[in-house]
Amino acid sequence: MQVTLHEITLAYDRQPALLDHFSCTLPDGKLVALLGPSGSGKSTILNLLAGLLTPQAGQIFFDQTDVTTYDSRQRNIGMVFQDYALYPHLTVRDNIAFPLKMARFKKAARYQRVAELADLVQLTDQLGKFPQELSGGQQQRVAIARALAKHPALLLLDEPLSSLDTALREELRTVIHHIQRQTGVTTLLVTHDQEDALQIADEIMVLAHGRLQQIGTGQALYQSPHNLTVAQFIGRPQINLCAVTNLPATLRTLLPAAQLAQATTLGIRSEAVHVATTPSPLTAALTAQVRLGRDTQSHLHTSYGDFISTAIAPTTATAVPLTIDRQGCLLFDAQGACLWSGGDDLA
Numbered sequence: 001m002q003v004t005l006h007e008i009t010l011a012y013d014r015q016p017a018l019l020d021h022f023s024c025t026l027p028d029g030k031l032v033a034l035l036g037p038s039g040s041g042k043s044t045i046l047n048l049l050a051g052l053l054t055p056q057a058g059q060i061f062f063d064q065t066d067v068t069t070y071d072s073r074q075r076n077i078g079m080v081f082q083d084y085a086l087y088p089h090l091t092v093r094d095n096i097a098f099p100l101k102m103a104r105f106k107k108a109a110r111y112q113r114v115a116e117l118a119d120l121v122q123l124t125d126q127l128g129k130f131p132q133e134l135s136g137g138q139q140q141r142v143a144i145a146r147a148l149a150k151h152p153a154l155l156l157l158d159e160p161l162s163s164l165d166t167a168l169r170e171e172l173r174t175v176i177h178h179i180q181r182q183t184g185v186t187t188l189l190v191t192h193d194q195e196d197a198l199q200i201a202d203e204i205m206v207l208a209h210g211r212l213q214q215i216g217t218g219q220a221l222y223q224s225p226h227n228l229t230v231a232q233f234i235g236r237p238q239i240n241l242c243a244v245t246n247l248p249a250t251l252r253t254l255l256p257a258a259q260l261a262q263a264t265t266l267g268i269r270s271e272a273v274h275v276a277t278t279p280s281p282l283t284a285a286l287t288a289q290v291r292l293g294r295d296t297q298s299h300l301h302t303s304y305g306d307f308i309s310t311a312i313a314p315t316t317a318t319a320v321p322l323t324i325d326r327q328g329c330l331l332f333d334a335q336g337a338c339l340w341s342g343g344d345d346l347a
């Protein structure tokens with residue numbers, strides 16, 4: 001099912017509009033991640049889709065059907081929350097079967113569906129346990145199975161990985177990806193963690209300042225961000241920025257003249273900053289190197305800005321000659337719009 005938010009306006013109480021003529025489309029059968037900083041309105045969008053909030057203006061369509069005035073029960077949605085929200089006094093089996101019981105499914109049909117779902121979320125051997133006997137990741141799998149019990153047309157996942165430690169988080173990402181592929185249910189995953197989004201989403205929507213900044217694959221957002229907000233949000237370490245007015249001639253010649261003339265900011269991805277193997281007029285002081293397991297982050301100081309590089313091997317040198325890859329450079333105007341991205345050369 002394709003989901004469309006069309007020109008949605010929503011303001012809480014008498015506050016300025018949080019969403020102002022907001023539009024977006026979730027493609028049929030895809031897993032879309034909604035990514036944005038705290039307070040950007042991610043949960044608000046989720047609640048609008050779930051029918052828990054009504055917009056002041058605009059429409060919500062499930063395929064061709066206008067569901068704007070439908071309440072939650074009329075929308076055929078499955079929801080999963082950060083804190084699992086399982087019934088502690090019910091077994092895993094009865095938790096998963098609960099929505100079916102409420103909908104008066106016969107016992108045999110309920111248990112057959114529970115068996116299918118337990119297989120899908122790999123909990124067949126845990127059905128007789130109570131939630132408190134399971135790990136956080138297992139509890140979240142029960143919550144997902146329960147949300148899928150009635151074959152929802154749309155699955156909404158609200159920060160489902162936030163309560164889990166790193167290992168369980170990695171594991172559940174894979175599980176969510178697998179489940180979504182198996183069921184083909186249109187899914188919206190709300191997260192503030194770009195790793196979640198980059199690893200499992202077909203497409204990522206970046207929300208900031210009440211607006212949809214961009215929607216696209218993780219690679220598209222990284223290589224060709226529409227603006228500075230997206231460029232800064234996607235990619236760790238954060239993109240290096242420097243003022244165009246300070247750039248040395250060697251760097252200028254690397255960049256397209258027409259866009260450079262209109263640009264105020266140059267962005268350089270950390271992997272694009274290398275030590276030159278031949279003499280280079282670009283030099284930098286190497287102020288620190290931080291080893292992060294396999295990776296090394298090198299902190300560089302130059303006359304045109306301070307940078308982080310992830311492409312410099314551990315060294316005892318305190319000054320290094322640099323080369324910068326054109327592919328890792330981006331130019332932005334004073335409003336933050338991206339004028340040119342080296343990633344465009346790769347397209």
Ligand SMILES: Nc1ncnc2c1ncn2[C@@H]1O[C@H](COP(=O)(O)OP(=O)(O)OP(=O)(O)O)[C@@H](O)[C@H]1O
Nearest residue numbers: 012013018036037038039040041042043044045192
């Ligand atoms: N019921 C409400 N009444 C008034 N203001 C609200 C209400 N719910 C949310 N807000 C405000 O709307 C803004 C967006 O909130 P929302 O929860 O949608 O953001 P979010 O992106 O999900 O944030 P987080 O990542 O912190 O959960 C915030 O400033 C929040 O304080």
